Amino acid sequence: EPEVTQTPSHQVTQMGQEVILRCVPISNHLYFYWYRQILGQKVEFLVSFYNNEISEKSEIFDDQFSVERPDGSNFTLKIRSTKLEDSAMYFCASNRRSSYNEQFFGPGTRLTVL
């Protein structure tokens, strides 16, 4: 069964450093998302991406964040200058065009900012 994959599973970085989180969505999916989950809290929407542009973004997704689909398979989230409060699990998700928007989530990348 196809699945969303994410790398790395755990990333440790120093405050102020840039990080890139990588995702490979399911191959025939057209819509891509990033969510984050701070430890013990709910999953929060960051950004949606379709046709090589951002469709919607949340208040969390400020100028420090960017997304890119550099080739036909990868989907990346970049944080330019990490802050302590960026420490969280980051989940990538994707879906086909459908009437009920069933999104498939990856296993997540745990980002720890020291």
Next chain:
Amino acid sequence: GDSVVQTEGQVLPSEGDSLIVNCSYETTQYPSLFWYVQYPGEGPQLHLKAMKANDKGRNKGFEAMYRKETTSFHLEKDSVQESDSAVYFCALSGSGGGYQKVTFGTGTKLQVIP
């Protein structure tokens, strides 16, 4: 904006007990409703869904009825098993095709006592 409320942070039934996990939602759109399940170290997985009022989502003995009049989508099971232990998130998204962000509740940790 959209919101989903789960009133129980944790429930501790014994194996064989019946279960109700409460979920209410608020939105200006006609949403699709979901329950996602999350196991330790994994991303959220779709557990069940309902697309319109009076639909009942079902999966592995769990049920949830889409009640538009009370804006609720409670998760129920007649007899829980230890293997049901996980975190359950109630969620909603727009019902249109294409990209629609998912709005999650805060989650209910189900710990079934053997």
